Amino acid sequence: MADDFFRYVLPHATQAHHDLIYFPYWRFKGMLFFCGPTGITNRFVDVSHQAIETARFPLSVGVRSQAMKLRFLSADMEGRFLKPRLPFEKIAANFESRFGKALPKPILHQAHIGEALSLIYSPFYIKDKLYDAIIDKPASAQAWEDFNIDDLDGGSPKWHIRFVSTLCPNCGWDLEGQRDSLVILCKNCNSAWYPVGRRLKQLKFARLQEAGENTLYLPFWRIRAEISGIDLRSYADLVRIANLPKAVQKGWEEIPFRFWIPAFKIRPQLFLRLASHITASQPREELIPELPATRIHPSTLPVKEAIESLEIALADFMKPRQKMMERFGNIHIDAQSFTLIFVPFNEEHHEFIQHDYQVAINKNVLAHSKNL
Numbered sequence: 001m002a003d004d005f006f007r008y009v010l011p012h013a014t015q016a017h018h019d020l021i022y023f024p025y026w027r028f029k030g031m032l033f034f035c036g037p038t039g040i041t042n043r044f045v046d047v048s049h050q051a052i053e054t055a056r057f058p059l060s061v062g063v064r065s066q067a068m069k070l071r072f073l074s075a076d077m078e079g080r081f082l083k084p085r086l087p088f089e090k091i092a093a094n095f096e097s098r099f100g101k102a103l104p105k106p107i108l109h110q111a112h113i114g115e116a117l118s119l120i121y122s123p124f125y126i127k128d129k130l131y132d133a134i135i136d137k138p139a140s141a142q143a144w145e146d147f148n149i150d151d152l153d154g155g156s157p158k159w160h161i162r163f164v165s166t167l168c169p170n171c172g173w174d175l176e177g178q179r180d181s182l183v184i185l186c187k188n189c190n191s192a193w194y195p196v197g198r199r200l201k202q203l204k205f206a207r208l209q210e211a212g213e214n215t216l217y218l219p220f221w222r223i224r225a226e227i228s229g230i231d232l233r234s235y236a237d238l239v240r241i242a243n244l245p246k247a248v249q250k251g252w253e254e255i256p257f258r259f260w261i262p263a264f265k266i267r268p269q270l271f272l273r274l275a276s277h278i279t280a281s282q283p284r285e286e287l288i289p290e291l292p293a294t295r296i297h298p299s300t301l302p303v304k305e306a307i308e309s310l311e312i313a314l315a316d317f318m319k320p321r322q323k324m325m326e327r328f329g330n331i332h333i334d335a336q337s338f339t340l341i342f343v344p345f346n347e348e349h350h351e352f353i354q355h356d357y358q359v360a361i362n363k364n365v366l367a368h369s370k371n372l
């Protein structure tokens, strides 16, 4: 079982001293995309399911994962934390089929993108019945008998607190971590870093030249991939595949094709629109290997998640749809390398606008994307 996920705790409200038992739930949160005959359908989901299969405890945490304030699990928390028994993979397939059920068949491809996996611990205690310690009331009317809770593995939380250096590995300068950002920037030596385990790894980055005033830079993962099952190596190939209303010009066969995927969380529909729109535009102006001096939106979507979205982005810009349907099953995409590119957007009244590629992001939508 992977160990690389966040663990959260729901707060209890009991006054008296009880031996608290924390029951684990897998939580799936993120964007689901389904590619089918009528196009691409998306869902934003935040659902949970028991990580130990038992009829004794509630099946999920319900809306509490969204409605209540979650705390990070820490090593000093009291109580008995039960060990998950069901691997997440099993549950993830379950979630996907649940959300895919109502969609037109066949589903050609599906992807989940975002913070896919975490564990939520919910507090209970046992007297004559099972009690829900969040509301301090019985969780079930059924008497608690014939079941020894000690048969389930558990104990105090063993929580490795990740320590990541805050000094630039290159020049020793204090790194500026933006809130929620996965990428840490050093403005002293002009470098970018991201944590891998307990270490910082250097990241290739660049920015596009800003034009005009009030620039906000939004980060995109530019990804080079090996694509089989379809000819998509160059800008000329893209013009044909996306059926773009332009004639292929000399030299376009030599311009390598790359994906451009948002490196930040945003509503699924907009995420897909930005990905397929900027990818179809293939920005070709000069890349400047410097950090922007103006505002930068935090990078909140790991490159691993961005790579998950490549098929969906391709399916979105392949035209006509009938051709996409016929060929999609044979297409295979293998990401090879990536660079973080800061793309300038101009702040206007209600929106951030990228004039060269004609995309806009509503300011409220961007502000609310913090909660995704």
Ligand SMILES: [Zn+2]
Pocket: 168, 169, 170, 171, 172, 173, 186, 187, 188, 189, 190, 191
């Ligand atoms: Zn530095």
